Amino acid sequence: MKLVDPTKIPPPFIPENPSACKIIQGMFMDEESADIVFEAGGGESKFNARKKAMTLPVTFPAHRLILKECSPTLAELCGSEGDKTTPIPIPDVSPDVFHHLLFHLYGGKVADDDMKSHAKEIIDAADRYGVVDLKLAAEACLVKTTTFSVENLMDHLLYADSKNCALLKEAAMDFMVENRDEVLEKVSFKDAPGDFVRDVLAALARGEKKGRTNGDSGTDLRAMRISELRWKAHKNGLNVDGSREMLIAALKEV
Template sequence: MAEHCEISAAIVVEEKWCVLKVDGYSRAKALLKNGEWMTSAPFSVGGHDWAVEYFPNGHPKDCDHSISLYLLLQSAGAEDVKAKYTFSVLDKNGEPVPSYSRTNNTTETFSKEVSAWGYNNFIEKADLERSEHLRDDCLTIRCNLTVVHDEETIVPPSDLHQHLGDLLMNNDAADLTFQVGGQRFSAHRCVLAARSSVFKAELLGAMKESSSASPIEINDMEADVFKALLHFIYTDSVRPFLDVVMAGHLLVAADRYNIVRLKLICEKKLCCHIDSNMVATSLALAEQHGFHGLKEACFQFLASPSNLEAMMESEGYEHLKSSCPSVLKELIARILPAELKAVKNIIMTMWE
Protein backbone atom coordinates (compact mmCIF):
# COMPACT_ATOMS: atom_id res chain seq x y z
CA MET A 1 0.00 0.00 0.00
CA ALA A 2 1.57 3.28 -1.12
CA GLU A 3 1.42 6.38 1.02
CA HIS A 4 2.92 9.84 1.22
CA CYS A 5 2.48 13.03 3.18
CA GLU A 6 2.29 16.58 1.95
CA ILE A 7 2.52 19.62 4.20
CA SER A 8 1.21 22.98 3.00
CA ALA A 9 0.93 26.00 5.34
CA ALA A 10 -1.98 25.31 7.66
CA ILE A 11 -3.10 22.03 6.11
CA VAL A 12 -1.58 18.60 6.57
CA VAL A 13 -2.61 16.13 3.89
CA GLU A 14 -2.13 12.37 4.22
CA GLU A 15 -2.91 10.08 1.32
CA LYS A 16 -3.19 6.29 1.07
CA TRP A 17 -4.93 3.81 -1.09
CA CYS A 18 -6.28 0.32 -0.56
CA VAL A 19 -7.42 -2.38 -2.98
CA LEU A 20 -10.65 -4.33 -2.61
CA LYS A 21 -10.51 -7.59 -4.58
CA VAL A 22 -13.84 -9.40 -5.07
CA ASP A 23 -13.03 -13.01 -5.96
CA GLY A 24 -16.20 -14.74 -7.05
CA TYR A 25 -18.17 -11.74 -8.31
CA SER A 26 -21.07 -13.93 -9.40
CA ARG A 27 -21.23 -15.80 -6.07
CA ALA A 28 -21.31 -12.54 -4.07
CA LYS A 29 -24.02 -11.20 -6.37
CA ALA A 30 -26.11 -14.33 -5.84
CA LEU A 31 -25.67 -14.56 -2.06
CA LEU A 32 -26.03 -10.90 -1.02
CA LYS A 33 -29.36 -9.22 -1.58
CA ASN A 34 -30.02 -5.53 -2.18
CA GLY A 35 -28.85 -3.62 0.90
CA GLU A 36 -26.43 -6.35 2.00
CA TRP A 37 -22.72 -5.82 1.78
CA MET A 38 -19.24 -7.12 2.31
CA THR A 39 -16.49 -5.06 3.97
CA SER A 40 -12.83 -4.74 3.08
CA ALA A 41 -10.03 -5.23 5.56
CA PRO A 42 -9.53 -2.06 7.63
CA PHE A 43 -6.76 0.34 6.73
CA SER A 44 -5.41 3.39 8.54
CA VAL A 45 -5.10 6.91 7.17
CA GLY A 46 -4.63 10.15 9.11
CA GLY A 47 -4.77 8.42 12.47
CA HIS A 48 -8.17 6.83 11.76
CA ASP A 49 -9.36 3.38 10.69
CA TRP A 50 -11.30 3.07 7.44
CA ALA A 51 -12.94 0.38 5.36
CA VAL A 52 -14.75 0.05 2.02
CA GLU A 53 -18.29 -1.33 1.95
CA TYR A 54 -19.21 -3.20 -1.26
CA PHE A 55 -22.91 -3.75 -2.12
CA PRO A 56 -23.02 -6.20 -5.09
CA ASN A 57 -26.76 -5.54 -5.61
CA GLY A 58 -26.82 -1.91 -4.64
CA HIS A 59 -28.17 0.21 -1.82
CA PRO A 60 -30.87 1.50 -1.33
CA LYS A 61 -33.73 -0.39 -3.01
CA ASP A 62 -33.96 1.72 -6.16
CA CYS A 63 -30.28 1.03 -6.90
CA ASP A 64 -30.54 -2.78 -7.26
CA HIS A 65 -29.30 -2.54 -10.86
CA SER A 66 -25.99 -1.05 -9.71
CA ILE A 67 -22.99 -1.77 -7.54
CA SER A 68 -22.84 0.62 -4.56
CA LEU A 69 -19.60 1.59 -2.83
CA TYR A 70 -19.09 3.50 0.41
CA LEU A 71 -16.10 4.65 2.37
CA LEU A 72 -16.62 3.99 6.08
CA LEU A 73 -14.91 5.72 9.02
CA GLN A 74 -14.49 2.95 11.59
CA SER A 75 -12.68 4.86 14.37
CA ALA A 76 -14.96 4.98 17.38
CA GLY A 77 -15.80 8.45 18.65
CA ALA A 78 -14.10 10.27 15.76
CA GLU A 79 -15.61 13.66 15.01
CA ASP A 80 -15.41 15.84 11.92
CA VAL A 81 -12.76 13.99 9.93
CA LYS A 82 -12.39 15.67 6.55
CA ALA A 83 -11.51 13.54 3.56
CA LYS A 84 -11.64 13.19 -0.20
CA TYR A 85 -11.76 9.86 -1.97
CA THR A 86 -11.76 8.18 -5.37
CA PHE A 87 -13.12 4.74 -6.28
CA SER A 88 -11.69 3.14 -9.43
CA VAL A 89 -12.09 -0.19 -11.18
CA LEU A 90 -8.60 -1.46 -12.07
CA ASP A 91 -7.72 -2.91 -15.45
CA LYS A 92 -5.58 -6.00 -16.05
CA ASN A 93 -2.43 -3.92 -15.51
CA GLY A 94 -3.63 -2.61 -12.17
CA GLU A 95 -4.34 0.87 -13.54
CA PRO A 96 -7.56 2.82 -12.87
CA VAL A 97 -10.13 2.78 -15.65
CA PRO A 98 -11.16 6.43 -16.17
CA SER A 99 -14.70 5.59 -17.29
CA TYR A 100 -15.19 3.47 -14.16
CA SER A 101 -13.72 5.97 -11.68
CA ARG A 102 -15.62 8.34 -9.40
CA THR A 103 -14.17 11.19 -7.29
CA ASN A 104 -16.03 13.40 -4.83
CA ASN A 105 -15.59 17.02 -5.90
CA THR A 106 -15.76 18.46 -2.39
CA THR A 107 -14.19 17.45 0.89
CA GLU A 108 -16.64 15.37 2.92
CA THR A 109 -16.88 15.43 6.70
CA PHE A 110 -17.09 12.04 8.42
CA SER A 111 -18.47 11.97 11.97
CA LYS A 112 -20.37 9.83 14.45
CA GLU A 113 -23.61 10.96 12.83
CA VAL A 114 -22.50 10.45 9.22
CA SER A 115 -19.72 7.87 9.16
CA ALA A 116 -19.96 6.74 5.51
CA TRP A 117 -19.90 8.51 2.17
CA GLY A 118 -19.90 7.04 -1.30
CA TYR A 119 -21.91 6.26 -4.43
CA ASN A 120 -25.27 4.53 -4.66
CA ASN A 121 -24.78 4.05 -8.41
CA PHE A 122 -21.07 3.50 -8.69
CA ILE A 123 -21.36 1.33 -11.80
CA GLU A 124 -24.17 -0.42 -13.65
CA LYS A 125 -23.84 -4.18 -13.21
CA ALA A 126 -24.78 -4.82 -16.82
CA ASP A 127 -22.10 -2.45 -18.08
CA LEU A 128 -19.45 -4.07 -15.90
CA GLU A 129 -20.40 -7.56 -16.95
CA ARG A 130 -20.11 -6.63 -20.66
CA SER A 131 -16.69 -5.05 -20.11
CA GLU A 132 -13.23 -6.61 -20.17
CA HIS A 133 -12.57 -5.55 -16.58
CA LEU A 134 -14.41 -8.45 -14.96
CA ARG A 135 -11.77 -11.12 -15.43
CA ASP A 136 -12.10 -14.70 -14.23
CA ASP A 137 -15.15 -13.59 -12.23
CA CYS A 138 -12.90 -11.25 -10.28
CA LEU A 139 -13.46 -7.52 -9.73
CA THR A 140 -10.69 -5.28 -8.43
CA ILE A 141 -11.48 -1.83 -7.03
CA ARG A 142 -9.08 0.71 -5.58
CA CYS A 143 -9.96 3.41 -3.08
CA ASN A 144 -7.68 6.44 -2.91
CA LEU A 145 -8.22 8.34 0.34
CA THR A 146 -6.93 11.77 1.31
CA VAL A 147 -7.42 12.92 4.90
CA VAL A 148 -7.10 16.64 5.59
CA HIS A 149 -6.13 17.89 9.03
CA ASP A 150 -6.85 21.54 9.70
CA GLU A 151 -4.13 23.01 11.86
CA GLU A 152 -4.06 26.42 13.42
CA THR A 153 -1.86 28.81 11.50
CA ILE A 154 0.58 30.47 13.86
CA VAL A 155 1.33 33.93 12.53
CA PRO A 156 4.52 35.32 14.03
CA PRO A 157 4.46 38.91 15.28
CA SER A 158 5.52 41.58 12.83
CA ASP A 159 9.28 41.94 12.52
CA LEU A 160 9.19 44.96 10.21
CA HIS A 161 10.64 47.10 12.99
CA GLN A 162 13.63 44.77 13.25
CA HIS A 163 14.37 44.99 9.53
CA LEU A 164 14.08 48.77 9.50
CA GLY A 165 16.15 48.97 12.66
CA ASP A 166 18.88 46.95 10.97
CA LEU A 167 18.64 49.27 7.98
CA LEU A 168 19.31 52.24 10.27
CA MET A 169 22.09 50.49 12.18
CA ASN A 170 23.95 49.27 9.11
CA ASN A 171 23.42 52.43 7.02
CA ASP A 172 22.47 50.27 4.04
CA ALA A 173 21.52 52.48 1.06
CA ALA A 174 21.39 55.58 3.28
CA ASP A 175 21.01 58.75 1.22
CA LEU A 176 20.98 61.43 3.93
CA THR A 177 23.41 62.68 6.57
CA PHE A 178 22.50 64.77 9.60
CA GLN A 179 24.95 66.76 11.71
CA VAL A 180 23.65 66.96 15.28
CA GLY A 181 25.64 67.95 18.37
CA GLY A 182 28.97 67.19 16.77
CA GLN A 183 27.85 63.74 15.56
CA ARG A 184 26.81 62.50 12.14
CA PHE A 185 23.81 60.25 11.53
CA SER A 186 22.96 58.47 8.30
CA ALA A 187 19.32 57.97 7.36
CA HIS A 188 16.95 57.22 4.50
CA ARG A 189 14.92 59.97 2.92
CA CYS A 190 11.93 57.75 2.10
CA VAL A 191 11.65 56.36 5.66
CA LEU A 192 11.76 59.77 7.30
CA ALA A 193 9.28 61.19 4.79
CA ALA A 194 6.89 58.31 5.37
CA ARG A 195 6.97 58.72 9.16
CA SER A 196 6.93 62.51 9.53
CA SER A 197 4.94 65.11 7.61
CA VAL A 198 7.58 67.69 8.53
CA PHE A 199 10.43 65.58 7.19
CA LYS A 200 8.32 64.87 4.10
CA ALA A 201 7.91 68.58 3.40
CA GLU A 202 11.58 69.26 4.01
CA LEU A 203 13.16 66.29 2.30
CA LEU A 204 10.84 65.95 -0.68
CA GLY A 205 10.25 69.65 -1.11
CA ALA A 206 12.49 72.68 -1.38
CA MET A 207 15.35 71.10 0.60
CA LYS A 208 15.53 67.99 -1.57
CA GLU A 209 18.54 69.04 -3.65
CA SER A 210 20.52 70.65 -0.82
CA SER A 211 19.89 67.73 1.54
CA SER A 212 21.49 65.35 -0.93
CA ALA A 213 24.64 67.41 -1.35
CA SER A 214 25.77 68.07 2.23
CA PRO A 215 24.91 67.11 5.82
CA ILE A 216 21.74 68.62 7.24
CA GLU A 217 22.61 70.54 10.40
CA ILE A 218 20.26 70.50 13.40
CA ASN A 219 21.64 72.96 15.94
CA ASP A 220 18.99 73.01 18.67
CA MET A 221 18.91 69.33 19.62
CA GLU A 222 21.28 67.04 21.51
CA ALA A 223 22.82 64.12 19.63
CA ASP A 224 21.39 61.48 21.99
CA VAL A 225 17.89 62.95 21.55
CA PHE A 226 18.15 62.84 17.76
CA LYS A 227 19.47 59.29 17.95
CA ALA A 228 16.45 58.29 20.04
CA LEU A 229 14.17 60.10 17.59
CA LEU A 230 15.63 58.15 14.66
CA HIS A 231 15.29 54.91 16.61
CA PHE A 232 11.56 55.54 17.06
CA ILE A 233 11.07 56.58 13.44
CA TYR A 234 12.57 53.29 12.22
CA THR A 235 11.27 50.88 14.88
CA ASP A 236 8.11 52.58 16.22
CA SER A 237 9.40 52.00 19.75
CA VAL A 238 11.37 53.79 22.45
CA ARG A 239 14.22 52.35 24.44
CA PRO A 240 13.04 50.05 27.25
CA PHE A 241 14.07 52.38 30.07
CA LEU A 242 13.00 55.84 28.92
CA ASP A 243 13.83 58.26 31.71
CA VAL A 244 11.82 61.38 32.45
CA VAL A 245 14.46 63.83 31.24
CA MET A 246 14.81 62.09 27.88
CA ALA A 247 11.01 61.85 27.63
CA GLY A 248 10.83 65.63 27.94
CA HIS A 249 13.42 66.20 25.21
CA LEU A 250 11.83 63.59 22.95
CA LEU A 251 8.42 65.17 23.47
CA VAL A 252 9.74 68.44 22.07
CA ALA A 253 11.44 66.65 19.16
CA ALA A 254 8.31 64.64 18.37
CA ASP A 255 6.25 67.82 18.40
CA ARG A 256 8.73 69.53 16.10
CA TYR A 257 8.55 66.75 13.53
CA ASN A 258 4.86 65.91 14.11
CA ILE A 259 5.36 62.31 15.17
CA VAL A 260 2.07 61.90 17.01
CA ARG A 261 2.54 58.46 18.54
CA LEU A 262 5.90 59.41 20.03
CA LYS A 263 4.36 62.57 21.46
CA LEU A 264 1.67 60.54 23.21
CA ILE A 265 4.20 58.04 24.59
CA CYS A 266 6.41 60.77 26.01
CA GLU A 267 3.51 62.82 27.36
CA LYS A 268 2.15 59.76 29.13
CA LYS A 269 5.59 59.06 30.62
CA LEU A 270 5.79 62.58 32.01
CA CYS A 271 2.21 62.51 33.30
CA CYS A 272 2.95 59.31 35.23
CA HIS A 273 6.12 60.68 36.81
CA ILE A 274 5.20 64.12 38.11
CA ASP A 275 6.95 65.11 41.32
CA SER A 276 7.85 68.32 43.12
CA ASN A 277 11.25 68.59 41.44
CA MET A 278 10.03 68.09 37.88
CA VAL A 279 6.54 69.62 37.88
CA ALA A 280 7.69 73.18 37.17
CA THR A 281 9.78 72.05 34.21
CA SER A 282 6.96 69.84 32.91
CA LEU A 283 4.43 72.64 33.29
CA ALA A 284 6.63 75.05 31.35
CA LEU A 285 7.11 72.42 28.66
CA ALA A 286 3.38 71.79 28.45
CA GLU A 287 2.57 75.51 28.20
CA GLN A 288 5.21 76.32 25.60
CA HIS A 289 4.30 73.42 23.28
CA GLY A 290 0.59 73.07 23.90
CA PHE A 291 0.64 69.66 25.59
CA HIS A 292 -2.79 69.90 27.22
CA GLY A 293 -2.77 66.47 28.85
CA LEU A 294 0.53 67.13 30.59
CA LYS A 295 -0.60 70.59 31.66
CA GLU A 296 -3.75 69.20 33.24
CA ALA A 297 -1.77 66.50 35.07
CA CYS A 298 0.55 69.18 36.50
CA PHE A 299 -2.39 71.32 37.63
CA GLN A 300 -3.94 68.34 39.40
CA PHE A 301 -0.66 67.64 41.17
CA LEU A 302 -0.33 71.29 42.26
CA ALA A 303 -3.84 71.35 43.65
CA SER A 304 -2.23 70.01 46.83
CA PRO A 305 -0.84 72.95 48.94
CA SER A 306 2.18 70.90 50.00
CA ASN A 307 3.03 70.03 46.38
CA LEU A 308 2.62 73.68 45.39
CA GLU A 309 4.99 74.82 48.14
CA ALA A 310 7.56 72.20 47.19
CA MET A 311 7.34 73.24 43.53
CA MET A 312 8.03 76.89 44.47
CA GLU A 313 11.27 75.78 46.13
CA SER A 314 12.45 73.71 43.15
CA GLU A 315 15.08 74.75 40.62
CA GLY A 316 12.55 74.88 37.78
CA TYR A 317 10.23 77.36 39.44
CA GLU A 318 12.20 80.48 38.51
CA HIS A 319 12.30 79.36 34.89
CA LEU A 320 8.55 78.72 34.93
CA LYS A 321 7.87 82.14 36.49
CA SER A 322 9.99 84.02 33.95
CA SER A 323 9.09 82.05 30.82
CA CYS A 324 5.42 81.24 31.42
CA PRO A 325 3.84 83.78 33.78
CA SER A 326 0.44 83.20 32.20
CA VAL A 327 0.38 79.59 33.32
CA LEU A 328 0.97 80.66 36.93
CA LYS A 329 -1.91 83.09 36.57
CA GLU A 330 -4.09 80.23 35.33
CA LEU A 331 -2.90 78.03 38.18
CA ILE A 332 -3.84 80.62 40.80
CA ALA A 333 -7.24 81.09 39.19
CA ARG A 334 -7.87 77.37 39.56
CA ILE A 335 -6.66 76.78 43.09
CA LEU A 336 -8.11 79.81 44.86
CA PRO A 337 -11.57 79.13 46.29
CA ALA A 338 -14.54 80.97 44.83
CA GLU A 339 -15.12 83.07 47.97
CA LEU A 340 -11.75 84.75 47.42
CA LYS A 341 -12.80 86.19 44.08
CA ALA A 342 -11.68 89.71 45.03
CA VAL A 343 -8.24 88.49 46.05
CA LYS A 344 -8.04 86.48 42.84
CA ASN A 345 -8.83 89.57 40.76
CA ILE A 346 -6.12 91.57 42.54
CA ILE A 347 -3.57 88.84 41.90
CA MET A 348 -4.59 88.57 38.27
CA THR A 349 -3.84 92.27 37.68
CA MET A 350 -0.27 91.69 38.77
CA TRP A 351 0.42 89.94 35.45
CA GLU A 352 -1.32 92.50 33.28
Protein backbone atom coordinates in the same frame (compact mmCIF):
# COMPACT_ATOMS: atom_id res chain seq x y z
CA MET B 1 0.75 67.24 50.93
CA LYS B 2 -1.63 65.00 49.00
CA LEU B 3 -0.63 62.95 45.99
CA VAL B 4 -3.05 62.06 43.22
CA ASP B 5 -4.06 58.39 43.35
CA PRO B 6 -2.72 56.89 40.07
CA THR B 7 -5.22 54.02 40.23
CA LYS B 8 -8.05 56.49 39.59
CA ILE B 9 -6.48 57.85 36.41
CA PRO B 10 -6.94 56.01 33.09
CA PRO B 11 -3.75 54.87 31.35
CA PRO B 12 -2.32 57.47 28.95
CA PHE B 13 -3.30 57.13 25.31
CA ILE B 14 -0.27 56.61 23.07
CA PRO B 15 -0.74 55.86 19.35
CA GLU B 16 1.01 52.83 17.91
CA ASN B 17 4.31 53.40 16.15
CA PRO B 18 3.43 53.23 12.42
CA SER B 19 6.95 52.01 11.56
CA ALA B 20 6.87 48.87 13.71
CA CYS B 21 8.10 46.61 10.90
CA LYS B 22 11.27 44.52 11.02
CA ILE B 23 12.18 45.37 7.44
CA ILE B 24 12.07 49.09 8.18
CA GLN B 25 13.86 48.61 11.48
CA GLY B 26 16.64 46.81 9.64
CA MET B 27 17.25 49.89 7.50
CA PHE B 28 18.09 52.06 10.50
CA MET B 29 21.58 53.60 10.14
CA ASP B 30 22.16 51.63 6.92
CA GLU B 31 24.67 53.76 5.04
CA GLU B 32 24.53 51.68 1.88
CA SER B 33 20.82 52.16 1.19
CA ALA B 34 20.47 55.65 2.70
CA ASP B 35 19.96 58.60 0.37
CA ILE B 36 20.38 61.44 2.89
CA VAL B 37 22.52 62.15 5.93
CA PHE B 38 21.76 64.22 9.01
CA GLU B 39 24.35 65.75 11.30
CA ALA B 40 23.73 66.48 14.98
CA GLY B 41 25.97 67.89 17.66
CA GLY B 42 29.42 69.28 17.17
CA GLY B 43 30.90 72.64 18.04
CA GLU B 44 32.04 73.97 21.38
CA SER B 45 31.08 72.33 24.64
CA LYS B 46 32.02 73.29 28.16
CA PHE B 47 35.09 71.38 29.31
CA ASN B 48 35.54 73.03 32.70
CA ALA B 49 35.02 76.42 34.30
CA ARG B 50 37.65 78.05 32.08
CA LYS B 51 38.01 75.96 28.95
CA LYS B 52 35.78 74.80 26.16
CA ALA B 53 36.35 71.69 24.08
CA MET B 54 35.43 71.03 20.48
CA THR B 55 33.17 68.04 19.87
CA LEU B 56 32.72 66.35 16.53
CA PRO B 57 29.25 66.10 14.98
CA VAL B 58 27.59 62.72 14.66
CA THR B 59 26.16 61.68 11.29
CA PHE B 60 22.95 59.72 10.78
CA PRO B 61 22.22 58.09 7.41
CA ALA B 62 18.50 58.01 6.63
CA HIS B 63 15.93 57.40 3.91
CA ARG B 64 13.83 60.18 2.46
CA LEU B 65 10.85 57.91 1.76
CA ILE B 66 10.61 56.75 5.38
CA LEU B 67 10.88 60.30 6.67
CA LYS B 68 8.21 61.48 4.25
CA GLU B 69 5.76 59.01 5.77
CA CYS B 70 6.78 59.31 9.42
CA SER B 71 8.07 62.86 9.85
CA PRO B 72 7.17 65.20 6.99
CA THR B 73 8.86 68.05 8.86
CA LEU B 74 12.20 66.25 8.77
CA ALA B 75 11.59 65.24 5.16
CA GLU B 76 11.10 68.87 4.18
CA LEU B 77 14.60 69.65 5.43
CA CYS B 78 15.93 67.24 2.81
CA GLY B 79 14.20 68.86 -0.14
CA SER B 80 13.07 66.93 -3.19
CA GLU B 81 16.62 66.19 -4.25
CA GLY B 82 19.91 65.75 -2.51
CA ASP B 83 22.61 63.25 -1.77
CA LYS B 84 24.26 61.66 1.20
CA THR B 85 27.53 63.53 0.76
CA THR B 86 26.26 66.83 2.19
CA PRO B 87 24.95 66.36 5.75
CA ILE B 88 21.79 68.19 6.78
CA PRO B 89 22.41 69.95 10.11
CA ILE B 90 20.04 69.34 13.02
CA PRO B 91 20.47 72.29 15.39
CA ASP B 92 19.71 72.29 19.11
CA VAL B 93 19.19 68.53 19.36
CA SER B 94 21.86 66.36 20.96
CA PRO B 95 23.14 63.33 19.04
CA ASP B 96 21.72 60.98 21.69
CA VAL B 97 18.23 62.46 21.46
CA PHE B 98 18.27 62.60 17.66
CA HIS B 99 19.34 58.95 17.65
CA HIS B 100 16.28 58.11 19.77
CA LEU B 101 14.03 60.15 17.46
CA LEU B 102 15.35 58.55 14.29
CA PHE B 103 15.33 55.07 15.82
CA HIS B 104 11.66 55.56 16.66
CA LEU B 105 10.89 56.64 13.10
CA TYR B 106 12.32 53.32 11.94
CA GLY B 107 10.06 51.39 14.29
CA GLY B 108 12.37 51.07 17.27
CA LYS B 109 11.39 51.50 20.89
CA VAL B 110 13.31 53.90 23.09
CA ALA B 111 14.59 52.06 26.15
CA ASP B 112 12.78 52.91 29.38
CA ASP B 113 15.92 54.24 31.08
CA ASP B 114 16.72 56.46 28.10
CA MET B 115 13.16 57.72 28.00
CA LYS B 116 13.28 58.60 31.69
CA SER B 117 16.66 60.32 31.37
CA HIS B 118 15.77 62.36 28.28
CA ALA B 119 11.98 62.75 28.50
CA LYS B 120 11.89 66.53 28.13
CA GLU B 121 14.54 66.58 25.41
CA ILE B 122 12.64 63.92 23.48
CA ILE B 123 9.41 65.88 23.88
CA ASP B 124 11.14 68.99 22.54
CA ALA B 125 12.60 67.19 19.52
CA ALA B 126 9.45 65.20 18.76
CA ASP B 127 7.35 68.35 19.02
CA ARG B 128 9.69 70.23 16.69
CA TYR B 129 9.67 67.50 14.05
CA GLY B 130 6.05 66.43 14.35
CA VAL B 131 6.55 62.91 15.73
CA VAL B 132 3.36 62.86 17.76
CA ASP B 133 3.39 59.27 19.00
CA LEU B 134 6.92 59.64 20.38
CA LYS B 135 6.04 62.97 21.97
CA LEU B 136 3.03 61.45 23.74
CA ALA B 137 5.09 58.47 24.92
CA ALA B 138 7.76 60.76 26.36
CA GLU B 139 5.09 62.95 27.95
CA ALA B 140 3.48 59.92 29.60
CA CYS B 141 6.89 58.89 30.93
CA LEU B 142 7.51 62.39 32.26
CA VAL B 143 4.15 62.44 34.04
CA LYS B 144 4.77 59.01 35.54
CA THR B 145 8.21 59.91 36.87
CA THR B 146 7.49 63.46 38.04
CA THR B 147 6.89 64.27 41.68
CA PHE B 148 4.88 67.48 41.79
CA SER B 149 5.34 70.00 44.55
CA VAL B 150 4.28 73.56 45.25
CA GLU B 151 7.83 74.58 44.35
CA ASN B 152 7.84 73.08 40.85
CA LEU B 153 4.14 73.30 40.01
CA MET B 154 4.33 76.51 37.99
CA ASP B 155 7.42 75.37 36.08
CA HIS B 156 5.59 72.23 34.96
CA LEU B 157 2.47 74.20 34.01
CA LEU B 158 4.44 76.68 31.91
CA TYR B 159 6.44 73.95 30.19
CA ALA B 160 3.30 71.93 29.48
CA ASP B 161 1.61 75.00 28.03
CA SER B 162 4.59 75.85 25.81
CA LYS B 163 4.72 72.34 24.30
CA ASN B 164 0.98 71.56 24.24
CA CYS B 165 1.57 68.72 26.71
CA ALA B 166 -2.03 68.38 27.81
CA LEU B 167 -1.44 65.25 29.89
CA LEU B 168 1.34 66.92 31.89
CA LYS B 169 -0.82 69.99 32.42
CA GLU B 170 -3.70 67.82 33.58
CA ALA B 171 -1.47 66.05 36.11
CA ALA B 172 -0.23 69.40 37.41
CA MET B 173 -3.80 70.67 37.72
CA ASP B 174 -4.84 67.52 39.58
CA PHE B 175 -2.03 68.12 42.06
CA MET B 176 -3.08 71.73 42.44
CA VAL B 177 -6.71 70.86 43.18
CA GLU B 178 -5.72 68.16 45.67
CA ASN B 179 -3.43 70.61 47.49
CA ARG B 180 -5.32 73.83 46.82
CA ASP B 181 -4.93 75.32 50.31
CA GLU B 182 -1.14 75.02 50.27
CA VAL B 183 -0.96 76.07 46.62
CA LEU B 184 -3.03 79.20 47.23
CA GLU B 185 -0.76 80.12 50.11
CA LYS B 186 2.61 79.52 48.46
CA VAL B 187 2.28 79.72 44.66
CA SER B 188 2.16 82.91 42.62
CA PHE B 189 -0.05 82.75 39.54
CA LYS B 190 1.03 85.98 37.88
CA ASP B 191 2.78 84.05 35.09
CA ALA B 192 0.08 81.38 34.74
CA PRO B 193 -0.92 80.31 31.20
CA GLY B 194 -3.79 82.18 29.59
CA ASP B 195 -6.20 79.26 29.82
CA PHE B 196 -5.40 78.65 33.48
CA VAL B 197 -8.91 79.33 34.80
CA ARG B 198 -10.45 77.01 32.23
CA ASP B 199 -8.06 74.24 33.26
CA VAL B 200 -8.89 74.75 36.93
CA LEU B 201 -12.60 74.44 36.19
CA ALA B 202 -11.96 71.29 34.13
CA ALA B 203 -10.03 69.75 37.03
CA LEU B 204 -12.89 70.55 39.40
CA ALA B 205 -15.39 69.09 36.93
CA ARG B 206 -13.40 65.85 36.82
CA GLY B 207 -13.65 65.68 40.59
CA GLU B 208 -17.40 66.16 40.47
CA LYS B 209 -17.69 63.50 37.76
CA LYS B 210 -16.53 60.81 40.20
CA GLY B 211 -19.78 61.02 42.11
CA ARG B 212 -22.04 61.63 39.15
CA THR B 213 -24.61 58.97 38.38
CA ASN B 214 -26.73 60.50 35.62
CA GLY B 215 -26.48 59.36 32.04
CA ASP B 216 -24.37 62.16 30.62
CA SER B 217 -21.20 61.43 32.62
CA GLY B 218 -19.67 59.53 29.72
CA THR B 219 -20.43 62.13 27.06
CA ASP B 220 -19.43 65.39 28.76
CA LEU B 221 -16.25 66.30 26.90
CA ARG B 222 -15.42 69.06 29.35
CA ALA B 223 -15.13 66.62 32.25
CA MET B 224 -13.18 63.95 30.36
CA ARG B 225 -9.54 63.28 31.02
CA ILE B 226 -6.96 63.97 28.34
CA SER B 227 -6.39 60.27 27.68
CA GLU B 228 -10.12 59.84 27.03
CA LEU B 229 -10.21 62.85 24.72
CA ARG B 230 -7.14 61.65 22.83
CA TRP B 231 -8.62 58.17 22.41
CA LYS B 232 -11.85 59.63 21.03
CA ALA B 233 -9.91 61.93 18.71
CA HIS B 234 -7.78 59.04 17.44
CA LYS B 235 -10.87 56.89 16.92
CA ASN B 236 -12.35 59.65 14.75
CA GLY B 237 -9.17 60.17 12.74
CA LEU B 238 -8.36 63.51 14.37
CA ASN B 239 -5.04 64.94 15.51
CA VAL B 240 -4.35 63.84 19.09
CA ASP B 241 -1.61 66.41 19.71
CA GLY B 242 -3.02 69.59 21.15
CA SER B 243 -4.45 71.31 24.17
CA ARG B 244 -7.63 70.24 25.94
CA GLU B 245 -9.50 73.06 24.20
CA MET B 246 -8.24 71.99 20.77
CA LEU B 247 -9.27 68.38 21.34
CA ILE B 248 -12.73 69.32 22.60
CA ALA B 249 -13.30 71.75 19.73
CA ALA B 250 -12.30 69.11 17.17
CA LEU B 251 -14.51 66.44 18.74
CA LYS B 252 -17.51 68.77 18.79
CA GLU B 253 -17.21 69.03 15.01
CA VAL B 254 -17.53 65.26 14.56
